[in-house]
Amino acid sequence: MPTTLTHLALHVPDLEACIDFYQQFCGMRVIHERAGKGSKIVWMAEPGKEHQFIFVIMPGGADRQLAADDYSHFGFAVDSREQVEEIARLAESAGCLIWPARDEPYPVGYYCGLRDPAGNYVEFSYGQPLGPGSEAMPIP
Structure with a gap:
């Protein structure tokens, strides 16, 4: 059965700090955000790869x-x-x-x-x- 890896989901302790890190060092950008888990859920991707692979970043992690x-x-x-x-x-x-x-x-x-x-x-x-x-x- 063929499969395709599309995303990695991470619970993080500081959502904004992680967004800033992946923007600054990895060139990723926020492509989607919505309310969820008491804060927001963010999708980040490299430009041009928004339909191939993303990070889903959510608050609440250790x-x-x-x-x-x-x-x-x-x-x-x-x-x-x-x-x-x-x-x-x-x-x-x-x-x-x-x-x-x-x-x-x-x-x-x-x-x-x-x-x-x-x-x-x-x-x-x-x-x-x-x-x-x-x-x-x-x-x-």
């Missing part, structure tokens, strides 16, 4: 306290190593950098990691066989 060696994360691909470095610089200034920019053997590539306001880890990578420029790369 802050996630992931261990330093926990590599659970949301992964975003960027167009260059320089973009990874710029995101890492911005995140360091904002106090949310958890993995400084680093190189790992293929298929991991060049990446950095941030902690969102709900405690989720978010990776920004270049050189993986996913995302921008990956069409020419084999998937291991």
Whole structure:
């Protein structure tokens, strides 16, 4: 039975802080909001991908306290190593950098990691066989 992953739903402790984070670091935008759960429910998507994959963000979640060696994360691909470095610089200034920019053997590539306001880890990578420029790369 074929399926398509369309969304990820997150309960977060601070809705507005998470909206701001995903707008600032991921370029996502709010595409829908409605009343719900005593506040509002927000849908966010990358521009042009509104019908492919979204985050549904809702209030009422607890802050996630992931261990330093926990590599659970949301992964975003960027167009260059320089973009990874710029995101890492911005995140360091904002106090949310958890993995400084680093190189790992293929298929991991060049990446950095941030902690969102709900405690989720978010990776920004270049050189993986996913995302921008990956069409020419084999998937291991």
